[in-house]
Amino acid sequence: MLAEQEVIEIAKDYIKKLSQKWEIELTIAEKRSIQKEYGVMFYFNSKKFVEDKIEKAKLIGCSPFLVDNKTGKIIVFGTNRSIDYYIQEYEAGRWPDITRLSDLE
Known part of the structure; x- marks a missing residue:
């Protein structure tokens, strides 16, 4: 299992790459x-x-994402439903295990 700081670093790296792709400073x-x-x-x-x-300066389409603390994978959720919906779908195994990090490289 990844330490909390490792999870945070994975998230920051993802946002850094997304910032470069979108050409805007994200945090x-x-x-x-x-x-x-x-x-x-x-x-x-x-x-x-x-x-x-x-x-x-608020952007639309900034999908919340999960960093799995066992694998370090990034799972990107949507923006058109409540966060509770995405959490329930993920926990039930119905949310696709998709990472967009590869799209940024």
Whole structure:
């Protein structure tokens, strides 16, 4: 099992690569992270929105994602339903095990 700091580093690396692809500075909204026994779910958005609270800098389509603490895999969720829906689907084994990290390389 990965240590919490390792999970966080995987999440930060994912966001760094996504920032480069999108050509905008992104950051994790750490206060919104959700700890689960199987990993940590992260939210992110533009740095200007998360840190500086500039509403017009808010991005749409920033899908929350989970870093599995056993494998280090990134599982990307959607944005059109509640987070509880995605958690329930993942826990029931109905959410596809997809990582978009490979799309960024």
